[in-house]
Amino acid sequence: MEVFVAQQTGQRRRGAELEGTILEAAWAELHEVGYAHLTMEGVAARARTGKQVLYRRWRNRAELVVAAMRHNVGSIAHHRPDTGTLRGDVVEVLRWMARRQHDVPRDVLHGLMAESADIQPDLSGLMSDVMLEVIERAAARGELACAEVSPRVLATPANLLRHELVLTHHPVTEETIAGIVDEVFLPLVRAVTSAR
Structure with missing residues (x-):
């Protein structure tokens, strides 16, 4: 909800806020569709950002998932x-x-x-x-x-x-x-x- 509101009001998410949103989206997507069906496109859509934003931070889904695990379970x-x-x-x-x-x-x-x-x-x-x-x-x-x-x-x-x-x-x-x-x-x- 916060992501949607921020986009509607024209605020751009950056840095740690954007990364946190992406990692939460990846974690939710992982639980919903499983690792085999997780895609960068699906995570980007859930986070309401472009997949190029993900690829600037993580080279592939394996690295994104490792980051999401660390973010969510330590x-x-x-x-x-x-x-x-x-x-x-x-x-x-x-x-x-x-x-x-x-x-x-x-x-x-x-x-x-x-x-x-x-x-x-x-x-x-x-x-x-x-x-x-x-x-x-x-x-x-x-x-x-x-x-x-x-x-x-x-x-x-x-x-x-x-x-x-x-x-x-x-x-x-x-x-x-x-x-x-x-x-x-x-x-x-x-x-x-x-x-x-």
Whole structure:
């Protein structure tokens, strides 16, 4: 309604206001038509703007959807845990990921994974940045011999959780998170860092 009124009175939406309107429109469109049927044209029509306005900000629908998710359900960048232990931090990261997925239509994760090549690396690398921070803090506390781990090791917990989300179609349990952390990630990262 606000968008319509603003256009009728001749006010042009710009900057953060326009971007917020577009991201809300993308989120609503995503819930209404699903990822497979979401188009830049449909989002532009819902936001009452031109699709060229969307393409100036996002190169494709995958990047638009990532931005809409962050706008509507938050970003890990704003939820960097610091529990005082490596295990606690990794558990909190995975809990946050699992909670976030409850608010996202199920087909979005599948769609984004299929179109992951269309997402700029800096957009998809945020989780690795968070995990690197977690590892560096653990090394500074003396929990790890060093913080030198590969990007593949950093991505392991999130990738395993995504695997659970995509293949099981069940809510992620605390037991699942504990298994990823205790049975896979902690032994792996301790072995890798102690060997350096």
